[in-house]
Amino acid sequence: QVQLQESGPGLVKPSQTLSLTCTVSGGSISSGNYYWSWIRQHPGKGLEWIGYIYYSGTTYYNPSLKSQVTISVDTSKKQFSLKLSSVTAADTAVYYCARNSGYDYFDYWGQGTLVTVSS
Amino acid sequence: EVVMTQSPATLSVSPGERATLSCRASQSVSSNLAWYQQKPGQSPRLLIYGASTRATGIPARFSGTGSGTEFTLTISSLQSEDFAVYYCQQYNNWPPALTFGGGTRVEIE
Numbered sequence: 001q002v003q004l005q006e007s008g009p010g011l012v013k014p015s016q017t018l019s020l021t022c023t024v025s026g027g028s029i030s031s032g033n034y035y036w037s038w039i040r041q042h043p044g045k046g047l048e049w050i051g052y053i054y055y056s057g058t059t060y061y062n063p064s065l066k067s068q069v070t071i072s073v074d075t076s077k078k079q080f081s082l083k084l085s086s087v088t089a090a091d092t093a094v095y096y097c098a099r100n101s102g103y104d105y106f107d108y109w110g111q112g113t114l115v116t117v118s119s
Numbered sequence: 120e121v122v123m124t125q126s127p128a129t130l131s132v133s134p135g136e137r138a139t140l141s142c143r144a145s146q147s148v149s150s151n152l153a154w155y156q157q158k159p160g161q162s163p164r165l166l167i168y169g170a171s172t173r174a175t176g177i178p179a180r181f182s183g184t185g186s187g188t189e190f191t192l193t194i195s196s197l198q199s200e201d202f203a204v205y206y207c208q209q210y211n212n213w214p215p216a217l218t219f220g221g222g223t224r225v226e227i228e
Contacts, residue, residue: 046206046219046221046222047206047208047219048219049217060214060215062216063216096162103168103169103210104151104215104217105168105210106153106155107165107174109162109163109164111161112162
């Protein structure tokens with residue numbers, strides 16, 4: 001059973017960079033069949049896909065967030081990471097990592113981590 | 120960007136009754152449509168992919184239909200554990216621009 005776990009600071013100051021890591025267990029992050037995503041959910045709101053990465057390092061980002069986002073992967077640690085630069089209060093959200101099936105729906109999700117942007 | 124619109128925003132249903140949730144895409148997404156269930160404080164759970172294929176372990180009371188721009192999730196006989204928020208998601212584009220609907224909350228009437 002694949003499991004994903006997010007980790008990182010729960011509080012980030014405005015204008016700084018939000019950094020989160022997702023650790024994958026119970027399966028291989030290097031499987032050629034999957035992409036690895038970050039998704040966020042603003043408090044009380046819907047879901048927004050941020051972007052995803054293939055084990056080779058190929059990335060695809062949501063066009064609306066592309067200028068702020070960097071996703072990277074460390075296959076040796078079975079981890080992938082999110083960096084979101086120049087954050088504002090509007091970036092306060094629960095951040096999820098998830099696995100994309102070969103057809104781009106999300107079949108496994110982490111439990112999510114709340115990140116608050118505040119001074 | 121493909122905009123996904125779900126209706127109604129809230130659906131009040133009695134246990135044992137049928138619930139019908141709608142999802143509309145701003146342009147055709149073929150059958151590249153998934154449904155998720157999210158309970159308070161939990162991450163979303165995949166219910167349906169390919170518009171109509173149940174994910175592993177999903178009860179048969181959940182069914183999905185539709186293609187193109189109009190999709191429906193039906194819960195045939197609501198159980199207490201089914202009261203939650205349901206989201207649709209399209210995955211038709213390449214390069215990917217994955218988008219979700221705004222959700223439908225299914226509450227106890």
